[in-house]
Amino acid sequence: MSKKLPNIDSEISNWYTDVVTKAGLADYGPVKGTMVIKPYGFQLWENVKDVFDGMIKKTGHVNAYFPLLIPKSFLAKEAEHVDGFAKECAVVTHTRLKSENDEIVVDPDSRLEEEVIIRPTSETVIWSMYKKWIQSYRDLPILINQWANVVRWEMRTRLFLRTTEFLWQEGHTAHKTKEEAQKETLDILDLYKRLAEEYLAIPVYTGLKTDAEKFAGADKTYCIEAMMLDKRALQAGTSHNLGQNFAKAFDVKFQTEDNNEEYVWATSWGISTRLIGAVILAHGDKNGLRIPPKIAPIQTVLIPIFRNTEQRELVEKYITSIEIELKQLGIRYFIDWSDSSPGFKFNEWELKGVPVRMEIGPRDVESNKLVIARRDNSEKLSISRDEIRDSLKTILDEIQNNLFNQAKVFRNENTHNVENYNDFKEIIKQGGFVKCGWDGSQKTELKIKEETKATIRCIPFDEKPEGLTCVYSGELAKHEVIYAKAY
C-alpha cells in the first residue's frame, strides 16, 4: 500500500478512486463497469439502508421483492419510459451455453421467443402486478418498497457514482387521488433530505427537475442535490410523481366509492449506492475518508501501544475494561491488535475515515487516562478513563454536526446569485452552483448546456423568481433555478 494519496485539490478524480480502493470500500469487478462492494463499504451501505428502511416502515411502507427479469415488451408500454431506458438495457436472448471445440459458446437453439431484459428500474413489472392486485379503492393505497439491484449499461462508470450494476431502494406506491400521490412524493423527498442531512451530514437543495431532466415516465421529478468537494453537483435521490402514466400503460383502474372507474395515481422514488460516493466526495480530506459517526461502520478504533509483553498484558487488561463500557454504550468499535506499528495504524484508520481513535499505552494505564483523536479536525485530547461514559457520545455528536456544518459552509460559500451570462460562465468555469433566473424555455436550457456543460439541477422549492430576468435570454424569469456541472 502506497503511503500517499493523490492531491485532493488538483486531482480529485484520482484521489477518489484511490481512497475507495485503499480504504477497502470497493474493488473493480471482472466485467467492465462492475464493482465489488467489500465488507467495509457494504457495512457503510447497510447502515444507510437500515436508517432509511426504518424511516419508511415508520410511515407505513412495506418491503417486497419483484423479479430481476422483465419481458422486453413491458418496457415499451410507456412511451417516455422506453425512450429513457432503451439505450442502456442488458438483454437476455438465450438460455443455454454449450461446448464447441473446447470453447463455451451460446447455444443458438436456445434463443428465447420473447427476449427478456434485466431491470433498469422496476416500474413496468410492478405495475403489471398492480393490475392484478387493484380492483377497488379499498385496495389502495399500496405502499411497497424493494431493496434490489438494477443494471444500466453505462458508457462511463466510476465506483459507487455510476456502475453498470448498482444497489438501491425503489419505492412504488399506488393511490386513489392525485393529491395523495403528490403528498407521498413530497413526504418521501423529505425523508431523503433528512437522511442526507441528519445521517450522511450532507446538506442538500431540494426542488423540482425541469422537464428535460425529469425521470422518463414521470409527470414530476423532485430531487435532493448535493455539492461535492470539487463544487460539482450530485443528484443524491429522486422522488417521482408518475401521475396516471403507468396506470394507463398497464390499464390499472379502480372502482371509486361512488362506483366510478378511475386510473390509479402512482409515485416511485429511489436512492442508491451512489450515496456512498456522495459521502466520500462531500467529507473527504487529504488523509482520506471522513465518515459521519451515525453511519460509520466503526465509530471508534482502539490502538494499543506497548513495548514488551508485560506492557502488552497491562494494556490488554485496561482495554478490556474499556471494551465493556463501549459495548454498554452501544458504540461500534474495533480494537486493532495487528502487528503494524502504531503510526501505521493511525494513518490507516484515518484513511478509512473512522471518526474517533483511542490511543492506549502504558502512560495511559498508569494515569488512568487515554488519548482521543478526532478525525474531523485532527484534535487530540487526553481524557480520564471515567470520562468515556459521558464524553464519547458527545464527541461523536460533535463530529457529526461539525461535518455537516463544514459541508454546509462550503456549499453556501460556493453558491452564487448571478444576474448576467458572463458572470454565470465565470462561476461555472471556476466551479460552484449558480442561482439565477430562467425564462422556462427548453431552448435556453439546452443552449446553456451546450455552451457551458452546466445543467439545471433543480427549481428550488424556495425560489423567488419575482423581478428576476433570464440569465441567458434576458426575458422575464419564470423560475429561479440552480445551475451546476453535475456528476
Added chain:
RNA sequence: CGGGGUGUAGCGUAGUCCGGUUAUCGCGCCUGCUUUGGGAGCAGGAGGUCGGGAGUUCGAAUCUCUCCACCCCGACCA
C-alpha cells in the same frame, strides 16, 4: 462508437528508440530477531506465459503484423 494513451510479480515501475549474460527497483507478501506514543530496522526467502497469437532473426520485453484488455477525453446517465 470517434480521438489519445498504456499493457513487464499482488500493486507501482526501469529496460523498448538502437535486439545480445541469470529482466530492474520500490511497496506489499513469507520466516526469524530486534522494535512499537504519527507510515520501524536488519537478515534471509517466495513470487514472472514481459497482455495473447503469428512473423523476422543464430537470438525478441525490445523489430513487424494481428487480436485482446484497460485507462483518459467526447456523445448517454441515479
